Amino acid sequence: MLVLVLCLVALVCFRPPSVLLKGAVVTALLLAAYGIGPAWRRVSADLQMNRCHLYPGGVVVTDLFGQVRDAVTWAEVSMLKRSYGAVLLTVINRVELARRGAAPLALVALGADPDLVKALQEQATRHGIPQRNVRFQVS
Numbered sequence: 001m002l003v004l005v006l007c008l009v010a011l012v013c014f015r016p017p018s019v020l021l022k023g024a025v026v027t028a029l030l031l032a033a034y035g036i037g038p039a040w041r042r043v044s045a046d047l048q049m050n051r052c053h054l055y056p057g058g059v060v061v062t063d064l065f066g067q068v069r070d071a072v073t074w075a076e077v078s079m080l081k082r083s084y085g086a087v088l089l090t091v092i093n094r095v096e097l098a099r100r101g102a103a104p105l106a107l108v109a110l111g112a113d114p115d116l117v118k119a120l121q122e123q124a125t126r127h128g129i130p131q132r133n134v135r136f137q138v139s
Contacts, residue, residue, distance in 0.1 A: 003032075052107055054119050059097065061105065072097055072105050080124040082117060085136040093117050 011025050044050055044064075053060040058073035079098040084091065091112045097105040097120075109116045124131055 052116060061107065070105050072099055074123065074127040076100055077129050080120065080129055080131045081134065083134045083136055095120055
């Protein structure tokens with residue numbers, strides 16, 4: 001995004017004389033901005049980076065390089081808190097698994113009703129874990 005902003009600033013400051021060049025730069029910026037998100041999601045999914053693995057016994061979260069970042073068993077979880085709302089035309093779901101005696105495990109899932117959130121809520125219900133839903137609004 002920084003490169004996109006710098007290109008846009010350069011386009012405004014240096015004012016190239018060619019309309020074709022201006023159009024090409026603006027088109028490239030729009031295509032890059034539109035393509036960065038889906039491309040990153042595809043690459044990170046293919047390489048299994050930043051994944052949440054849901055098991056009957058608990059949850060394992062991996063980091064950017066596929067290494068285990070955090071893990072929690074359902075016996076440790078004291079509450080599941082789901083915060084959801086829309087930010088810049090994107091629906092964001094944040095799930096926080098509060099643990100006994102440790103820092104909570106937080107996950108973020110994009111989309112109106114992602115399968116991960118449904119599965120986490122089903123597992124929490126199955127294990128008798130209390131749940132709380134909080135809707136937030138960004139102004």
